[in-house]
Amino acid sequence: QVQLVESGGGAVQAGGSLRLSCLATGYTENWFLCLGWFRQAPGKEREKVAAIYEGGGDPYYADSAQGRFTISLGGRHGVYLQMHSLKPEDTAIYYCATYWGEACGGPGWARDVASGRAAFQYWGRGTQVNVSS
Numbered sequence: 001q002v003q004l005v006e007s008g009g010g011a012v013q014a015g016g017s018l019r020l021s022c023l024a025t026g027y028t029e030n031w032f033l034c035l036g037w038f039r040q041a042p043g044k045e046r047e048k049v050a051a052i053y054e055g056g057g058d059p060y061y062a063d064s065a066q067g068r069f070t071i072s073l074g075g076r077h078g079v080y081l082q083m084h085s086l087k088p089e090d091t092a093i094y095y096c097a098t099y100w101g102e103a104c105g106g107p108g109w110a111r112d113v114a115s116g117r118a119a120f121q122y123w124g125r126g127t128q129v130n131v132s133s
Contacts, residue, residue, distance in 0.1 A: 016086050017082070020094055021080055024077040033053075034052070035053075035071075035077070035098050039093065049062055059071045060110040086129075091131050094128075097124070
């Protein structure tokens with residue numbers, strides 16, 4: 001059974017930093033995964049933040065994350081999200097998600113993530129990030 005567990009959330013002041021971690025367990029085959037971070041603020045729809053392919057290549061970043069957040073791999077099926085220069089509008093529950101298959105890591109995978117077409121299959125329960133002004 002695939003499970004994703006996030007950690008690293010917390011409360012920081014604006015301008016501060018946090019590093020989120022996620023580990024996906026239960027995959028029985030040696031697939032390269034696509035791993036992503038999403039977030040949902042109160043009263044708002046879930047939005048994509050960043051994504052990365054275990055097989056290599058450039059990560060994907062949403063405009064809101066570009067230049068402030070860095071996604072990186074952490075061992076097999078692990079992923080980090082380093083967040084700097086946090087703003088109050090970054091306050092949200094942050095979720096880790098994974099998918100695999102032919103579309104994962106293919107030529108258009110980042111476009112699929114950006115457009116919302118990427119079919120993330122498994123999700124964690126989330127970790128809360130609170131940024132105060």
